[in-house]
Amino acid sequence: MTQPRVVLAHAGDAGTLYAIPWLAREAEVVTVTVDVGQGDSLLAVRERALEAGAVRAHVLDAREAFAHEMVLPALRAGAIGFDGDPHAAVLALPCVAAQVAAVAAMEQADALAHGGHGQAAARMARLLAATSRLPVRTSVETMPTEVRAEALARLQVETETPVARASLWGRSLSAPADLNAPVDGSLFSQTRPATRGPDAPATLDIHFEGGSPRRVNGVAMPLVELLSSLDTIAAAHGVGRVDVLVPEGSGVRREVAEAPAATILQIAFRELEALTLPWSLRTLRRRLAESYVDLLRTGDWHGLTRASIDALADRALKDATATILLRLYKGGVQVVGRAAH
Incomplete structure (x- = not known):
């Protein structure tokens, strides 16, 4: 009898890696690792998955899809930075789910699986269910403790400490459990401390056409390249470190991230709205932005x-064309000029 086949969304973390031999007891395991701009080679992730027992391990480049289908709509909806959170941890997940579903169809899989825990598990399950008719296996967080320990030892995984979840849009870091504890500065590998930024400020102009960023300092760029350029410039000036409280179930959790491009773009975009949209429309969009954020956090993206909020954004921003001039200095960002076109 042919074994069933499970397609597993695998980000390269230990928690998903040790699930491979667990799932492989009853099914062929095919892993899918999606490149959304993590910045590291994912070939090692592929090799580890095969060593752990996967029959195939796919690595897919989805940076363009992520930038255009998730990042840009969220920015245009006004959801980025709405509550101080760049949503670096959740914005890539709809893209990941879509890629996993596509591979599952190609592989003629019988089920899907993921490595989410807690609220993230429910979020990922909803996204997978929305992109595929295949059943979604119970999250790997349900693995028995002894099975997990055995897999960790066999795979020589020394720790289950969460790794930074990175994408083109930023890095979500491991926040201290204590809401008042200082963040370990060594976690920030992309951005300089504000005190170590250049002594001379930098000016940066971002040109928007129809509500979408098109040029930086007069240079037209594809969106992926534009995000990378803003990351580089802003990070050098200590811009982009985030430490906020966000809703989690009936309580709150601490979100620590570094997202230089997201920080720059959300400030410039708000100025674009103020310059080009009537007050009544801006008020309505603020209410809808809150709903948009809720959809991101619950996994109801699809x-x-x-889709309706995106459609309104397309109409509202049709003529939102302007250049926003920013000043970057020692971790701060200030709007110093604007010109509608």
Whole structure:
């Protein structure tokens, strides 16, 4: 009898890696690792997955899809930085789920699986269910403790400490459990401390056409390249470190991230809205931005509500064309000029 086949969304973390032999007891395991701009080679992730027992390990480059289908709509909806959170941890997940579903169809899989824990598990399960008709296996967080320990030892995984979740849009870092504890500065590998930024400020102009960023300092760039350039410039000036409280179930959790491009773009975009949209429309969009953020956090990205907010953004921003001039200095960002076109 042919074994069933499970396609596993695998980010390269230990928690998903040790699930491979667990799932392989009853099914062929095919892993999917999606490149959304993590910045590291994912070939090692592929090799580890095969060593752990996967029959095949796919690594897919989805940076363009992520930038255009998730990052840009969220920015245009006004959801980025709405509550201080760049959403670096959740914005890539709809893209990952879509890629996993596509591979599952190609592989003629019988089920899907993922390595999410807690609220993230429910979020990922909803996204997978929305992109595929295949059943979604119970999260690997349900693995028995002894099975997990055995897999960790066999695979020589020394720790289950969460790794930074990175993408083109930023890096979500491991926050201290204590809401008042200082963040370990060594976690920030992309951005300089504000005190070590250049002594001379930098000016940066971002040109928007129809509500979308097109040029930086007069140079037209594809979106992926534009995000990378803004990351480099802003990070050098200590811009982009985030430490906020966000809703989690009935309580809150601490979100620590570094997202230089997201920080720059959300400030410039708000100025673009102020310059080009009437107050009544801006007020409505603020309410909808809150709903958009809720959709991101719950994993309901693929529903009619999100598509409808995107449609309104397309109409509202049709003529939102302007250049926003920013000043970057020692971790701060200030709007110093604007010109509608």
